[in-house]
Amino acid sequence: MTKIAAAxxxxxxxxxxxxxxxxxxxxxxxxxxxxxxxxxxxxxxIAGFDPLKVGVYDTSTFTAAAAIFDTLTTLxxxxxxxxxxxxxxxxxxxxxxxxxxxxxxxxxxxxxPFNAQAFKExxxxxxxxxxxxxxxFYITNIKEVLAPDEYTLVYKLTDPSxxxxxxxxxxxxxxxxxxxxxxxxxxDDYNRNPVGTGPYILKSWTAGDRMVLEKNPNYWxxxxxxxxxxxxxxxxxAQSRFASLQSGEADIIWDDENDADNIMKAQKDSKxxxxxxxxxxxxxxxxxxxxAPFDDVRVRQALVxxxxxxxxxxxxxxxxxxxxxxxxxxxxxxKCKDDGALPFDVEKxxxxxxxxxxxxxxxxxxxxxxxxxxxxQVLQQFWKRVGANMEIEQVDQATIPSRAFTRxxxxxxxxxxxxxxxxxxxxxxxRSGSPLALAGYSNPxxxxxxxxxxxxxxxxxRSEDYCAISRLINKExxxxxxxxxxxxxxxxxxxxxxxxxxNGVIDVSRTWLE
Amino acid sequence: MLNFVVRRLLAMLPVLLAVSLxxxxxxxxxxxxxxxxxxGDQATPENVAALRRDMGLDQPLWWRYLSWLGQVLQxxxxxxxxxxxxxxxxxxxxxxxxxxxxxMAEFIGLLIGVPVAIACAARAGGAFDRFMTGSAFAMLSMPxxxxxxxxxxxxxxxxxxxxATGYVPFTEAPLGNLRFFVLPALTxxxxxxxxxxxxxxxxxxxxxxxxxxxxxxxxxxxxxxILFVHALKPSSLxxxxxxGINIGRLLGGTLIVESIFALPGIGxxxxxxxxxxxxxxxxxxxxxxxxxxxxxxxxxxxxYAVLDPRIRHGHA
Numbered sequence: 001m002t003k004i005a006a007a008x009x010x011x012x013x014x015x016x017x018x019x020x021x022x023x024x025x026x027x028x029x030x031x032x033x034x035x036x037x038x039x040x041x042x043x044x045x046i047a048g049f050d051p052l053k054v055g056v057y058d059t060s061t062f063t064a065a066a067a068i069f070d071t072l073t074t075l076x077x078x079x080x081x082x083x084x085x086x087x088x089x090x091x092x093x094x095x096x097x098x099x100x101x102x103x104x105x106x107x108x109x110x111x112x113p114f115n116a117q118a119f120k121e122x123x124x125x126x127x128x129x130x131x132x133x134x135x136x137f138y139i140t141n142i143k144e145v146l147a148p149d150e151y152t153l154v155y156k157l158t159d160p161s162x163x164x165x166x167x168x169x170x171x172x173x174x175x176x177x178x179x180x181x182x183x184x185x186x187x188d189d190y191n192r193n194p195v196g197t198g199p200y201i202l203k204s205w206t207a208g209d210r211m212v213l214e215k216n217p218n219y220w221x222x223x224x225x226x227x228x229x230x231x232x233x234x235x236x237x238a239q240s241r242f243a244s245l246q247s248g249e250a251d252i253i254w255d256d257e258n259d260a261d262n263i264m265k266a267q268k269d270s271k272x273x274x275x276x277x278x279x280x281x282x283x284x285x286x287x288x289x290x291x292a293p294f295d296d297v298r299v300r301q302a303l304v305x306x307x308x309x310x311x312x313x314x315x316x317x318x319x320x321x322x323x324x325x326x327x328x329x330x331x332x333x334x335k336c337k338d339d340g341a342l343p344f345d346v347e348k349x350x351x352x353x354x355x356x357x358x359x360x361x362x363x364x365x366x367x368x369x370x371x372x373x374x375x376x377q378v379l380q381q382f383w384k385r386v387g388a389n390m391e392i393e394q395v396d397q398a399t400i401p402s403r404a405f406t407r408x409x410x411x412x413x414x415x416x417x418x419x420x421x422x423x424x425x426x427x428x429x430x431r432s433g434s435p436l437a438l439a440g441y442s443n444p445x446x447x448x449x450x451x452x453x454x455x456x457x458x459x460x461x462r463s464e465d466y467c468a469i470s471r472l473i474n475k476e477x478x479x480x481x482x483x484x485x486x487x488x489x490x491x492x493x494x495x496x497x498x499x500x501x502x503n504g505v506i507d508v509s510r511t512w513l514e
Numbered sequence: 515m516l517n518f519v520v521r522r523l524l525a526m527l528p529v530l531l532a533v534s535l536x537x538x539x540x541x542x543x544x545x546x547x548x549x550x551x552x553x554g555d556q557a558t559p560e561n562v563a564a565l566r567r568d569m570g571l572d573q574p575l576w577w578r579y580l581s582w583l584g585q586v587l588q589x590x591x592x593x594x595x596x597x598x599x600x601x602x603x604x605x606x607x608x609x610x611x612x613x614x615x616x617x618m619a620e621f622i623g624l625l626i627g628v629p630v631a632i633a634c635a636a637r638a639g640g641a642f643d644r645f646m647t648g649s650a651f652a653m654l655s656m657p658x659x660x661x662x663x664x665x666x667x668x669x670x671x672x673x674x675x676x677x678a679t680g681y682v683p684f685t686e687a688p689l690g691n692l693r694f695f696v697l698p699a700l701t702x703x704x705x706x707x708x709x710x711x712x713x714x715x716x717x718x719x720x721x722x723x724x725x726x727x728x729x730x731x732x733x734x735x736x737x738x739x740i741l742f743v744h745a746l747k748p749s750s751l752x753x754x755x756x757x758g759i760n761i762g763r764l765l766g767g768t769l770i771v772e773s774i775f776a777l778p779g780i781g782x783x784x785x786x787x788x789x790x791x792x793x794x795x796x797x798x799x800x801x802x803x804x805x806x807x808x809x810x811x812x813x814x815x816x817x818y819a820v821l822d823p824r825i826r827h828g829h830a
Binding site for chain 1: 550553561565595596597598599604607608662663666667670671674677678679680681683773774775776778779782783785786790791
């Protein structure tokens with residue numbers, strides 16, 4: 001096969017996917033209505049949008065960012081990369097260089113033209129060590145971004161990435177595109193006066209109360225958006241947030257499994273819709289295999305085998321949490337016939353501990369939240385049953401990453417978030433020598449599989465690799481998984497067009513009211 | 515009187531100084547490193563060390579306190595590292611909401627507590643008195659988050675009379691604004707009136723046994739006139755103190771109530787600052803609130819002196 005033919009074959013799926021992605025936007029089957037206004041009840045207050053100031057966006061900020069800004073690419077309903085500010089893309093054979101063709105004629109809300117130079121300035125600003133941005137960590141795999149002409153953008157990577165266009169779809173601090181003119185002229189005030197190219201423009205923002213977004217009349221995607229106005233409100237208390245939805249002050253609210261009673265109530269209410277998305281990734285825990293007693297595989301296996309996940313789900317979330325046996329989850333394209341999960345087996349666990357011969361005593365980090373404490377207590381009971389004594393060490397959320405990175409733990413909670421591709425997280429979490437390889441475990445076979453999976457284009461083959469990786473990790477029990485990521489939003493039944501909640505983002509920028 | 519005012523003002527100074535020291539220590543002694551919080555998960559030890567130097571965190575505690583106090587005295591309480599807002603800006607945006615909430619709560623509390631106290635005192639030991647004293651105990655033992663949720667379910671979800679959450683500024687829609695405040699203020703007031711009622715009731719019972727009341731009765735004055743004109747004012751001294759202290763206590767209540775009802779007040783600002791470890795905002799808000807409390811106490815003292823001249827002359 002010639003090089004060109006090979007390239008065409010390689011890229012064909014991308015263009016096909018792109019064509020499909022546009023279908024729901026133009027299809028006549030769904031009668032989108034224009035006009036009206038909705039109120040979104042969020043969990044947290046938004047601190048701002050300037051990556052240099054806020055560092056990392058939280059889930060509430062994602063929702064606002066999805067309306068105010070655009071990203072280069074987006075995920076379609078099948079979880080594949082589709083065009084947004086970029087209309088097409090190609091890659092080098094080694095997947096170290098990706099070239100994006102940008103959409104022409106797009107303008108930021110302040111009139112600044114969107115082009116390759118504007119994007120490059122966004123990237124350089126985050127990457128510049130002088131700016132000391134927390135956001136820089138998440139783009140360490142990108143060596144540089146080049147703008148060879150006005151509508152061409154080139155990503156130069158430090159490591160291969162076969163699925164980059166899908167990975168950069170989340171409305172995160174690194175991916176949304178800001179107007180360079182705006183941050184230069186507004187300085188410190190830019191953080192709370194963001195300017196993007198998105199379907200909505202920030203109209204007003206009352207601290208602690210509401211953020212009002214108005215329709216962008218010049219949005220590049222003609223006919224969109226449908227709603228005239230979106231109001232975002234922080235409603236921190238789960239009970240009153242749900243009451244606001246019931247009484248009609250909010251049209252859609254953020255929710256999670258820990259609020260299981262209200263989710264179940266909403267499922268029975270014909271005036272409400274429960275939106276749920278079974279994402280990829282899971283709530284996970286890492287053993288520090290460099291310290292006793294976890295330097296012995298028998299102890300690690302025993303603890304994993306002692307966990308009764310269905311019972312734990314019942315205790316914590318009324319049975320809503322879905323047990324996980326691998327780090328990918330049902331939402332991932334990685335499908336394993338055999339992921340090597342260790343069975344729940346109390347007797348075997350007891351025998352392994354007995355075989356180890358020494359008392360098993362350790363400390364586990366948990367977040368100082370009711371949620372974290374509860375998870376810790378449930379695990380403590382399971383482990384006590386097989387003869388292991390765990391002491392709960394409660395620390396605040398911000399302390400966990402720093403303790404984890406400096407390896408000051410025996411066992412720590414972690415999370416594999418819902419990304420379109422397992423590579424970035426799996427490679428960082430398990431490749432020898434990675435600062436994020438928390439278990440301190442090194443295995444040439446594991447490294448080989450991780451390296452192979454990241455440069456292979458064939459999804460079937462990659463899926464095989466990742467299943468082999470799961471089998472290896474499960475067998476060695478260096479990490480374990482409790483529950484898959486599931487995301488929830490509850491809305492009035494009148495709200496239509498709500499897309500899949502990738503990474504838990506409530507993206508209301510394409511919704512309308514019936 | 516002027517002498518008294520000056521004396522009280524001078525007495526406030528050491529209190530304020532102690533308040534500032536405690537506030538500073540709270541933020542400094544909290545576990546966690548401010549530099550680490552700012553730089554986040556991926557901070558390298560060199561970055562943290564550099565930022566600590568920049569921020570003066572490597573200096574001794576007393577030096578940091580003095581330089582912080584110096585800045586505070588010049589009106590600079592610092593800037594949130596998350597939002598870029600100054601503490602004063604953030605507080606100025608939020609304080610009207612909390613003040614309105616506290617005043618409305620106190621007002622509703624008095625509105626319930628004072629008439630009930632008078633009615634109870636008028637027939638002390640009677641059926642109404644016994645019932646209300648019992649109810650007051652019951653109300654006192656109800657946590658405010660529970661009261662708030664019950665009120666929301668009754669008035670917002672079931673009856674649709676009042677909104678469950680939200681806020682509009684008074685200047686934008688006066689009536690709408692009041693609607694948003696009714697449930698949160700009522701939640702706080704329901705915890706307030708028992709205290710008000712019990713204090714005023716016992717003081718009034720004592721007053722009603724004084725000789726001059728007996729004289730008034732003998733002169734044939736109407737019972738209502740005796741209660742409201744002759745007995746209420748001298749019985750309300752303790753009530754004034756309690757009301758003053760309540761305002762400080764109410765600030766604590768706003769932490770919960772503002773979060774539940776999503777009111778953008780000081781309570782919410784403080785809770786948010788704790789969650790996000792925004793120590794600059796935390797320190798600044800606690801300092802301002804503590805100062806506010808000291809000032810309210812000062813005002814109460816002044817009122818006290820107006821109500822009872824014996825106090826300003828130092829006889830009581």
